[in-house]
Amino acid sequence: MKIFNSAQIRELDKYTIEHEPIASLDLMERAAKAIAQTIMQRWTKSSPFVVFAGPGNNGGDALAVARLLAEDGYTVSVYLFNIHNHLSNDCAKNKQRLIDCKRIKDFNEVIVNFEPPRLDNNTVVIDGLFGSGLNKPLAGGFASLVKYINQCKCKVVSIDLPSGLMTEDNTYNIRQNIVRADLTLTIQQLKLSMLMADCQQYLGEVRVLDIRLSPDCIAATETPYTILEENDIRCRLRHRNAFAHKGNMGTALVIAGSYGMAGAAVLTTKACLRAGVGKVIVHTPKRNCNILQTSIPEAVLQIDKEETIFSEPVDTEDYEAVAMGPGLGQNETSAIALIAQIRRTQCPMVIDADALNILGVHRAWMQQLPEGIVMTPHVAEFDRLDGAMANGCYDRLTKAIALAESLHGYILLKGHYSVLCTPDGKAYFNPTGNAGMATAGSGDVLTGIITGLLAQGYNQKDASLVGMYLHGLAGDLAARDLGQECLIASDLIKYLPKAFERIKD
Secondary structure, eight states: OEEOOHHHHHHHHHHHHHHTTOOHHHHHHHHHHHHHHHHHHHOOTTSOEEEEEOSSHHHHHHHHHHHHHHHTTOOEEEEEEOTTSOOOHHHHHHHHHHHHOTTOOEEEEESSOOOOOOOOTTOEEEEESOOTTOOSOOOHHHHHHHHHHHHSOOEEEEESSOTTOOSSOOTTOOGGGSOOOSEEEEESSOOGGGGOGGGHHHHOEEEEEOOOOOHHHHHHOOOSEEEOOHHHHHTTOOOOOTTOOGGGSOEEEEEOOOTTOHHHHHHHHHHHHHTTOSEEEEEEOGGGHHHHHHHOTTSEEEEOSSSSSOOSOOOOTTOSEEEEOTTOOOOHHHHHHHHHHHHHOOSOEEEOHHHHHHHHHSGGGGGGOOTTOEEOOOHHHHHHHHTSOOSSHHHHHHHHHHHHHHHTSEEEEOSTTOEEEOTTSOEEEOOOOOGGGOSTTHHHHHHHHHHHHHHTTOOHHHHHHHHHHHHHHHHHHHHHHHOSTTOOHHHHHHTHHHHHHHHHO
């Protein structure tokens, strides 16, 4: 699913109007019907509705929704804010339709003075002040209205976007001047800001309403942002030859686990094996030997000369992929060994956890990273790599895209919507996964899955996309059976087979 910016959304509307063809007012009515039907499924006629409509097309949507609700027998009060005495054409037409509707008993056009209505816990507010066309923070009277709505105990339904929230970049927005919705009914597609963690507090539950905008225009419009769908992953899956043997299913090297952190090596290795690789070699300190041999009998151990740390690089000629970092520690000896290992490794690499933290301390070393490297930071690890605290999620995303371009590598920024940033400046958001995966070791599992796919011959982009989707899907399947609260990282490995089967069906 593509994610369009506000200008592209306007062009998509325009193209649909011209080529369906359909009048813009009728397209607005189509959207209003989808919104009204969803609202009617949620609330009975016993709930009073208060509609706040702005002067643009978002306000036109709100006025049309108000009329449809009233015609169905709902009690609706409407406030149209026309403080500059100028409405968009379709908003003006829907204003007249509303006036002509005999079911509407309480219509108020606000030009100068506004006396806010009482909003109690039985009231449902429909927020149609501003939508995807907003390009600056709310101020003045609109900001005051938003603050009033937010302090009341009413339920709030926002049309397309909560008013005050911008479609993409909210870095310098005024956060207290954004509506906090309980339900956001967005038109046709998710907006980029809806995927940002620091915007979630305004959205509530999000429903995407398909109003049949032009599929030809959607297909032809280029965008750097995409949300993965199951078919995007299914078409990338490689099918195992019936005559395959371990020698041609790839061999992976995992460099992980300082003393006391053997669990990170265990999780990474098990996940790598579950992802279908033929063989995994684990390079780890001597003191981890018994733990690893007991917990992963399928793995082959390669023991470091040091008792407790990774201390020296190893040859990688016999491997198709290498993972480095989980539980590695940040000992300076290990740091020097890490950069030496990076320099001598010729096959695809996945860098995670302490390997990222080491690079964050020795940022000049990043110039030595090879093209095609896969890095899987969480937000704090990324900020250390970047060298500065990001000013919000959008700022961090743009920095991650820029880093992927400059390194000619792949940055998989982990989060609720994990996003893969690719060397060509694109960003792929992952829709699978849940809050139960916020537990130690989840990232180690992801590293293992991606490494296992790389070793089998997947390219870096496909291994990262398939890996993060399956990782999240395994988490969703585990949470369904176990609950989010009870989820631990090893559950993701247990449910990985079910995730593969789901994608293959």
